Amino acid sequence: MVDPEVLERIAARRAELDGLEEQLIKQLEQVRAERDELAVAERVLVRMSEQFAGERAAVAPASAQVGGRAVLLVPHRGDSPDETALPGDYRRILAIVRTAGGPVQVRAVGEELGLQVEVRGKLEPLRAKLADRGWLHKRPDGKFTARL
Known part of the structure; x- marks a missing residue:
């Protein structure tokens, strides 16, 4: 005969195990729901980062190798009339010329940029940077x- 205490x-x-099983089932459902939400969030973030990368690539100045060194390519104004295609330093030069209120000498632009304007070699690159490309x-x- 089986002891009633053992059966009890x-x-x-x-x-106790049935209650634990119910808790675990609820927990598993919550884990799966959160995992599904994370998968959706990940897909959205990947899509957004790809979109932003595409936008940045369209706006970012191109670079090339010259003599083994990376240099920025400044687009001709006719190729890209949008100033955002220019590197930041070039946009700053344009802003300086625009705020001058009239024709400006390269020396004044160089001073505004903090270049050593006494050294002629420091100003020569400025002369050609934007004028030769139509900006x-x-x-x-x-x-x-x-x-x-």
């Missing part, structure tokens, strides 16, 4: 104005 303990343990207009007197 078995029934109590079975009830600035070089007047016969050597001063520059921004193109509209």
